[in-house]
Structure formats: C-alpha cells, structure tokens
Amino acid sequence: MKNKVTNSDVFQLMEKWAPKQLAYDWDNVGLQIGSYHNPVTKVLISLDVMENVVDEAIEKGANLIIAHHPFLFKALKQVNIETPQGRVIQKLLENHISVYATHTNLDIAVGGVNDMLADALGIEKNDIIVETDREKLYKIVVYVPETHIDEVRESLGSSGAGHIGNYSHCTFQTKGQGTFKPLEGSQPFIGTENELEFVDEVKIETIIPKSILHQVISSLITAHPYEEVAYDVFPLANEGKRYGIGRIGTLKNKMDLNSFCEHVKKVLDVPALRVTGDLNKKVKKVAVLGGSGEKYIHHAKQKGADVYITGDMTFHVAQDAWQMGLAVIDAGHYIEKIMKQFTAAHLKEHLDKENIDILVSESNTDPFQFV
The missing domain is CATH 3.40.1390.30 (NIF3 (NGG1p interacting factor 3)-like)
Known part of the structure; x- marks a missing residue:
C-alpha cells in the first residue's frame, strides 16, 4: 500500500x-x-x-x-x-x-456471500451448486543466473505462483548454461559489449492461474537481475480452480424442517420466512443461494438437497419444487x-x-x- x-x-x-x-x-x-x-x-x-x-x-x-x-x-x-x-x-x-x-463475483468467489451463508448456517463439506467458471492455468519458465535463484524463486512464490492444492512455492529447477552477446548500448548485468558470454543458469518452472499472471510477471522482472529477462509462458490443459454459484453441504445433525426454519431465522436475523414441504421432514443436506435463486431448484434437487434456501421464490416455481419433493425456504433477498x-x-x-x-x-x- x-x-x-x-x-x-x-x-x-x-x-x-x-x-x-x-x-x-x-x-x-x-x-x-x-x-x-x-x-x-x-x-x-x-x-x-x-x-x-x-x-x-x-x-x-x-x-x-x-x-x-x-x-x-x-x-x-x-x-x-x-x-x-x-x-x-x-x-x-x-x-x-x-x-x-x-x-455476482462476490456471490461466486471463495469466501464470498454464499460461503458466508453456508458457514453461518453450519453447512459442512460444501460444494458449489452450479459451476460457472474454471480458472485457466499457465506455466511460466524463467532462466536465472545461479547467484539469484533464491530471490527470483521467492518473488514467484510470494506473488502467488506455484500454488498446488495446499502447497505453495512449488517449482521445478534444471541447471544449464545460457549464452548471450551484449550489443552496443546495452547495460549488461554480466558480460562485456560485443563479446559472447556463457553463464551458469537455472531454469525455474512453475504454475500460475490466469487471474494473477501479469502481477507475477511484473514481480519476476523486478526481482530478476538481467536487463532483459528471458521467460516463456505456456497455456496448460490442466483444470484450474472451480467457481460457481450457490453452496450445498450437510448439517452436522439431522433436524426436522420446522426446527431448521427456526435455526435459519435466528442465524440470518429473519423475522419470518416462507417454506414449502412437510415441516416434520428430516433434513440433512442443505443448499443455499443468496439473492434470487429460483431458477436453480432443479440443480439443487439433482445435487441431492433436502432443502434449498434462497430468495424471491415465485408461486409456480415453488409448486414445482414442492411436487419434486424439494423443500424450499424463501428467506428473502435481504439475507445477503x-x-x-x-x-x-x-x-x-x-x-x-x-x-x-x-x-x-x-x-x-x-x-x-x-x-
């Protein structure tokens, strides 16, 4: 800052x-x-x-x-x-x-509105209801003199590159020899104008999500000692992080729908709500989508939800959910x-x-x- x-x-x-x-x-x-x-x-x-x-x-x-x-x-x-x-x-x-x-970017984001709602309600082992995007991944390859390996590798890791699962700073390194000839007007970190230079270098490879590609390259160039940095960027076929709307998971303990409605009102500070379904029905698997979520009732049902919490439910869509055996809690748009x-x-x-x-x-x- x-x-x-x-x-x-x-x-x-x-x-x-x-x-x-x-x-x-x-x-x-x-x-x-x-x-x-x-x-x-x-x-x-x-x-x-x-x-x-x-x-x-x-x-x-x-x-x-x-x-x-x-x-x-x-x-x-x-x-x-x-x-x-x-x-x-x-x-x-x-x-x-x-x-x-x-x-909607905050609805979809990890830790965003739908995660906030799911966490508050005690919904565990969350998954998304509808996938909207998968982040594209790239591999960056950079050639670094042996004297500056640590600085460049740390710049990559600290700027967000090299994250695989629960691990950070993931790289692969290969030793080799680089050559270059500084031309007239250059200001080489190593070498002399118009003379071919041989340098012991290390090739560092790591993975980067598209969303931070430019900031990682900027950090890399700042940390690298060379006047002109040699690096390659390759698109990968690997699947990146999944993003999507809504969350679905399970309650720690089953409870009847009526008790769960009282839980929703208390946790989300809702004075009243509308509900479809048998109030004595036991619910365990819960889907939640903040805002207007009526068009996702079939997705919630296909994911195995016993009850679906959202807002702005209209009459005929509520009937459809009722007939397919999906309980719906319309807690209102304002739960966001x-x-x-x-x-x-x-x-x-x-x-x-x-x-x-x-x-x-x-x-x-x-x-x-x-x-």
Missing part, C-alpha cells in the same frame, strides 16, 4: 478476493461513480446504495461506499435530480463519495446483508496498518416489512 490509500488500492484488495471476471456477463461490477484515484479515509459497507445509505455516508464522513448490489445496473438515459436515482447521484458527486459494486460484516472484516484485516475507518452501514434497505 502507498502512504496515501486511493480507491484503486481498495478496489484491488476487493478484486483479489472477488475477481471481476467471475461476475455474470449481464452484471455491472466495479467502479460505479467516482474516481480510481480519489484518496480514501473512510469506507462504508452496504448491501445497497439508496438515499438513506448515502445520507449515512455523508453524516459519517465516508468517501467510499462498497455495495453488493450495483447502484447503476441499467443504462442511464438521463440524470434527473428530481428522481430518487438522480438525487442520489447528485449527493454522491457533491460530497465526493465514490461507489463500488461487488455483486451478511456480506456487510464479512466484507468489513476482510478490509480491516488487509488495511490494518492504514489510517482508514471501515464502517458497516446501519441503514435498512429491505423494502419489505411483516405485519
């Missing part, structure tokens, strides 16, 4: 956790309003960006709002400050508050508010040495109330 933290620095932290390329193509994630270069002193974490949230940010002096739901989702055709959206845009710009959205505390904790952990306040929004953005 630089001495003065900017929006860009915070965005990079978020995107290391929830890369933007994980988001669905219809989604709008990343910077919504503001600038990448504005300095950050106080961040407000919110599920949504509504006028009460912006008023809270103004009152608390926050100059960056990180939200789960994108504020700008459909294309703007006008900014009329007499409309709710226009007033919000005006307040954000007048008070120099930037807005950043991390939506769980992301506020976890996102704040994530940023605090990575910005603990910076003079930045990370706040959790106290504004209610749930449009529904129970009477």
